[in-house]
Amino acid sequence: MIHVFIDTNVFLDFYSTSTESLTELRRLADMAEGRVVKLWMPDQVKREFWKNRSEKIETILSAYEREKISGSVPVLIREDTEFQDIKNLLRDLEKRKALICKRVRQQILEEKTVADAVIRKLFEAAENLDTSGNVFDRAFQRAARHTPPGKNEDIGDRINWLILLENLPKPCDLHVVSLDEDFEAFKDSETISPYLAYEWRAKNGGSVALWKRISKFLSKVTFTTRPAAPAPTAATSVEVPAVDVQPPTVEAIIQDLDGSTEQVEVDPSVFTVAVNAELELAISNLAASSSFAATHRILAGFPKLDSINHSQANHLADAILTNDQVFCIAEDSDVAAFIAKVVQYCGPYLPSEILDALKALISPPPADSSS
Numbered sequence: 001m002i003h004v005f006i007d008t009n010v011f012l013d014f015y016s017t018s019t020e021s022l023t024e025l026r027r028l029a030d031m032a033e034g035r036v037v038k039l040w041m042p043d044q045v046k047r048e049f050w051k052n053r054s055e056k057i058e059t060i061l062s063a064y065e066r067e068k069i070s071g072s073v074p075v076l077i078r079e080d081t082e083f084q085d086i087k088n089l090l091r092d093l094e095k096r097k098a099l100i101c102k103r104v105r106q107q108i109l110e111e112k113t114v115a116d117a118v119i120r121k122l123f124e125a126a127e128n129l130d131t132s133g134n135v136f137d138r139a140f141q142r143a144a145r146h147t148p149p150g151k152n153e154d155i156g157d158r159i160n161w162l163i164l165l166e167n168l169p170k171p172c173d174l175h176v177v178s179l180d181e182d183f184e185a186f187k188d189s190e191t192i193s194p195y196l197a198y199e200w201r202a203k204n205g206g207s208v209a210l211w212k213r214i215s216k217f218l219s220k221v222t223f224t225t226r227p228a229a230p231a232p233t234a235a236t237s238v239e240v241p242a243v244d245v246q247p248p249t250v251e252a253i254i255q256d257l258d259g260s261t262e263q264v265e266v267d268p269s270v271f272t273v274a275v276n277a278e279l280e281l282a283i284s285n286l287a288a289s290s291s292f293a294a295t296h297r298i299l300a301g302f303p304k305l306d307s308i309n310h311s312q313a314n315h316l317a318d319a320i321l322t323n324d325q326v327f328c329i330a331e332d333s334d335v336a337a338f339i340a341k342v343v344q345y346c347g348p349y350l351p352s353e354i355l356d357a358l359k360a361l362i363s364p365p366p367a368d369s370s371s
Contacts, residue, residue, distance in 0.1 A: 041126035165204065
């Protein structure tokens with residue numbers, strides 16, 4: 001089992017202009033639900049998250065709202081005869097931007113942003129750790145001695161560390177994901193503090209690794225599949241009648257060079273794997289789309305969604321809602337039609353907050369009462 005602790009700053013970073021995709025966070029939540037990893041969540045992390053969420057979002061959103069799409073325009077450009085057309089387009093874009101910000105602010109108040117849904121899912125999949133009791137006193141003592149982790153007199157990281165030391169199985173290897181320097185050996189390094197490595201080894205018997213990004217952790221660590229469920233005990237066993245179910249076959253007709261034919265039984269899983277691979281590639285391409293033109297091109301050749309699974313549905317929704325080269329042109333006919341199909345085929349797999357966000361992209365914006 002792989003044991004993971006995620007610092008509060010990592011969750012808050014998903015509300016900013018983070019290069020991380022919510023797909024990575026959702027993937028980690030799926031792995032925690034599937035018992036591929038054990039995610040440990042001291043309740044101190046949740047307290048810090050909900051305490052700082054509003055301030056973090058307000059800082060990011062206010063800065064974005066203050067930015068003008070047009071920026072500064074040279075005089076030579078302003079004097080061009082067609083510049084008025086650009087001004088009209090920019091004015092329309094500013095109105096659309098204002099409507100989006102207004103809608104997002106409402107989602108923030110209701111805690112229904114896409115990030116909220118993914119983070120809440122991860123919180124639910126984690127193993128909660130109670131931080132009540134004398135851990136606060138011990139954290140204050142560490143702070144007074146300037147013992148890591150943590151800055152100066154801050155005790156949040158120290159509380160989390162003490163609780164992890166007390167509650168994790170012994171021995172075990174712990175992966176810490178944190179953006180700041182509180183756990184680092186030195187600034188801007190991805191090496192755990194030697195003191196913390198020694199303390200963990202002495203008290204737990206395992207090792208500690210530090211990661212700056214969830215994506216890097218997921219790409220570098222080798223994961224095993226979900227362990228088999230334990231055999232039922234005599235008290236809980238249920239007798240299930242044996243049923244002989246033969247897998248369906250698909251007849252493929254192969255024509256010989258001389259014109260003869262023969263029937264061959266082909267395992268349908270061969271076709272399923274091929275379809276899934278094609279769909280995974282298309283979703284990845286859409287998530288990485290770097291221009292409006294690329295988005296239109298990708299959607300034009302997008303595979304059918306009738307065989308999409310739970311994981312793919314969530315990854316696809318995330319690609320639409322987090323890539324501005326997709327959601328900014330949601331009103332274009334082909335993009336709107338595609339999102340409508342996503343709502344239809346992926347809806348049963350999606351959290352209600354994410355499904356509502358998709359529907360909002362293709363719904364007419366409310367009339368502006370100030371005009």
